[in-house]
Amino acid sequence: MLQSEVKYCIRCGTELESAYHMGKERPTCPNCGWMYFPDPKVAAAVLIERNKEKVLLVRRVNSPKKGFWTLPAGFIDAGEDPARAAERECLEETGLVIKATEILDIISGQEHSRGAHIVIVYRGEVISGQLRAADDVDRARFFDKNQLPPIAFNATRKILNQYLNN
Ligand SMILES: [Zn+2]
CATH class of the missing domain: 3.90.79.10 (Nucleoside Triphosphate Pyrophosphohydrolase)
Structure with a gap:
């Protein structure tokens, strides 16, 4: 279960899954590979x-x-x-x-x-x-x-x- 405010890929709409990348679990699209990196406000x-x-x-x-x-x-x-x-x-x-x-x-x-x-x-x-x-x-x-x-x-x-x- 992802603890993220972003649930779906903003490019293709597929539900995101968690994938380990660059030292962290990150919300990732299993369809197109888009990855959610939260930006600081x-x-x-x-x-x-x-x-x-x-x-x-x-x-x-x-x-x-x-x-x-x-x-x-x-x-x-x-x-x-x-x-x-x-x-x-x-x-x-x-x-x-x-x-x-x-x-x-x-x-x-x-x-x-x-x-x-x-x-x-x-x-x-x-x-x-x-x-x-x-x-x-x-x-x-x-x-x-x-x-x-x-x-x-x-x-x-x-x-x-x-x-x-x-
Ligand atoms: Zn996608």
Whole structure:
């Protein structure tokens, strides 16, 4: 019995079987030989500070960690530049047009079943726009660094602990 979300060959529709290949049991098509290699889900996040005192956070409307706060972030589309993904997600969630200026960190380790396996974290600068929450967050605001709200994820906590300017 295969423990995989993919049950049928995406090329020919035959039910997949397990076959040992490259060090692992992998879902494999007995008809055409297609093999399922799961790809990591990759997200981009952005750390935006204001006057070295405040940091931009957004409040999640989806489970898990609904009502908890995190950095503006989202999945990178196939073929999309990660920096553009960070800028796009920030605009969608906060209304702010930003520029991703440098990579701060790359975090691995999926924290929940619908989460990313890899998060590329940028520092960003606000270019324009009006702060307003949308998309999959219901609030977006700058918090004083000494008075942060409940934080959603370990990855968010790590970034805030390590990279906030003092
Ligand atoms: Zn097949």
